[in-house]
Amino acid sequence: MFDLTGKVALVTGARRGMGKSHALVLARQGAKVAVTDISQEECQLVVDEIKTAGGEAAAFKMDVSSKADVDAVFDAVIKQFGRLDILVNNAGIFAPKPALEITEEDWDKTININLKGEFLCAQRAAKEMAKNNWGRIINISSIASGQVGVGIEWGAHYTASKGGIIGMTETLAIELASLGINVNAIAPGAIDAPMLQSGAETEELKKYTERIPLKRIGKPEEVSAAVIFLASEEASYITGTTIYVDGGWLSQ
């Protein structure tokens, strides 16, 4: 089960953190992986790691908020690997600021990277996947996305973007179903990856840990496990849903 041999995957924001973990695990399951992020050099290091482990991958510099960049990189990936089967929309930023101080520029930057970026990549990916009548789009949201009672102080722009991702996922799932493309979201809780490390002080991390039933922060690989499942043939009857990988946070 969960064998991805012969599949081609593209991961955004894959130079470090959870995106890197997703790229490594997809490759371990047999997929050829396009490792994309804003730094070509750091993507190349991830590619080197995949190749050392016997996998196949290539590095691409891509800013997800630029349609020109997205189009050019998707073209290059398809030229190199011949097809695209799996997209992991992982790139994102969290630039904490009190709501009354968020500028129009701050707002646009977060929405452009976190929400517009996921849409641009999903749209472009779907056009390729439709050619084979098979595809998997996995959008990374967050438990801080609305409906489930988790706001983040100083994150009005961030939570708006992450909530938008869930709405977009549900709509794309409906529109792309007839093309053989399943679209789902993953909403991580507190995960030991750069965004959490930069956004929370040690004391805050301790507070999070206390309120999580599993009494610990999650590991990137624990989110990658959900990515692999949703990317696989075995997730054929799952579309339009959000999987919460949060150590039980939302059950409190």
Ligand SMILES: NC(=O)c1ccc[n+]([C@@H]2O[C@H](COP(=O)([O-])OP(=O)(O)OC[C@H]3O[C@@H](n4cnc5c(N)ncnc54)[C@H](O)[C@@H]3O)[C@@H](O)[C@H]2O)c1
């Ligand atoms: N760490 C957590 O606790 C947590 C919780 C919930 C959701 N998330 C989400 O998981 C994802 C990964 O987060 P992470 O914790 O690994 O942090 P991270 O900062 O390492 O990951 C984000 C990646 O996106 C890249 N990126 C930023 N702007 C970009 C752009 N314009 N174009 C392309 N790439 C860009 C960054 O370079 C980085 O590699 C993010 O979408 C984040 O919102 C993280």
